[in-house]
Amino acid sequence: MKKGVSFLVTVALIALASSLASASDPSPLQHTCVANTEPENAVFVNGNLESGNTSNPVGSAVTPVNVAQIAGLNTLGISAVRIDYASYGQNPPHTHPRATEILTVLEGTLLVGFVTSNPENRLFTEVLNKGDVFVFPIGLIHFQFNIGHTNEVAIAGLSSQNPGVITIANAVFGSDPAIDPDFLAKAFQLEKNVVEYLQSRFWYDNN
Numbered sequence: 001m002k003k004g005v006s007f008l009v010t011v012a013l014i015a016l017a018s019s020l021a022s023a024s025d026p027s028p029l030q031h032t033c034v035a036n037t038e039p040e041n042a043v044f045v046n047g048n049l050e051s052g053n054t055s056n057p058v059g060s061a062v063t064p065v066n067v068a069q070i071a072g073l074n075t076l077g078i079s080a081v082r083i084d085y086a087s088y089g090q091n092p093p094h095t096h097p098r099a100t101e102i103l104t105v106l107e108g109t110l111l112v113g114f115v116t117s118n119p120e121n122r123l124f125t126e127v128l129n130k131g132d133v134f135v136f137p138i139g140l141i142h143f144q145f146n147i148g149h150t151n152e153v154a155i156a157g158l159s160s161q162n163p164g165v166i167t168i169a170n171a172v173f174g175s176d177p178a179i180d181p182d183f184l185a186k187a188f189q190l191e192k193n194v195v196e197y198l199q200s201r202f203w204y205d206n207n
Contacts, residue, residue, distance in 0.1 A: 049082040054151065057204045059089025060144075064207065067161040079161050083154045085110070085146035091206065092167055093143045099163030101136040101156050103144070105129060108152025114142035141168060165207050174203035 052061025066079035073079060079099070083091055085108070103112065105128045113125030114136050127147070128134055136142040138159070146152045172179065173195075181195040188195070 049155075051153070052082070052084045052206075054084050054086035054089055056206060057202075058092055058206050059086035059146070060084060060091050060206050062091065062207045066158075066163065073161040076161055077159060079158045079163060081156050081158070083144065083156065085144070085152040085154075087146060087149050087151065089146045089152075091144040092169060093141050094165055094167040095139055095141050096136075096158060096160075096163040096165055097139055099158035099160035100138040101142070101158050101163070102133060103128075103136070103154050103156040104133050105131065106153040106155060108146060108150060109148040110152060110154065111145040111147045112136075112143065114140045116140065167203070167205065167207075169198075170203040170205060173198040173201065 049063055049065065052063045054061050061084045063082040063084075064079065065081065067073045083103075085091070107130060109130075110128045111125065112128055112134050113123055116122045116124070117140065126132075126134055144154065172184070178199050181192050181199060184190070184195045184199075185192040
């Protein structure tokens with residue numbers, strides 16, 4: 001009887017463990033994308049990640065290399081971005097819903113950080129110099145800020161061929177159609193006229 005109960009408990013635990021959802025990309029079933037019929041789209045040889053235009057309200061530009069640019073990345077679970085920062089430019093608070101990000105500073109000094117989930121909402125932050133590396137866990141709000149006097153550059157790898165990006169201010173105050181300002185006033189504990197002012201602003205997308 002005890003053996004039968006132990007067996008059932010073991011089976012139940014295995015079933016429970018195998019039923020846990022995965023939020024990352026699945027393992028690839030082949031080395032290249034079978035849907036990609038153009039060989040030149042499968043690889044990107046001697047590609048040039050040119051610097052982006054940082055003359056914008058946030059002072060940064062993100063140049064992506066994901067499945068939208070290279071069809072051959074489909075199923076491989078990886079992508080990259082180049083981020084250019086003007087002096088005191090920033091990559092505003094945002095999240096990647098499908099990827100962890102690892103960032104390397106190529107030139108300059110960056111203040112970077114991320115905030116953990118509720119209920120702690122703990123801020124992890126660090127000042128990075130040339131050659132330093134920092135990791136932003138999947139789904140967490142994070143940011144970068146150029147605290148130097150010169151233009152700066154970073155490269156980041158992401159653990160998805162299509163990581164996605166949600167810029168917090170753009171999503172909340174720049175949605176189309178707009179979110180009810182009475183709702184946002186209560187949610188953010190602000191006066192309604194403050195919310196309406198924020199919604200009237202042009203929220204620049206640096207991606």
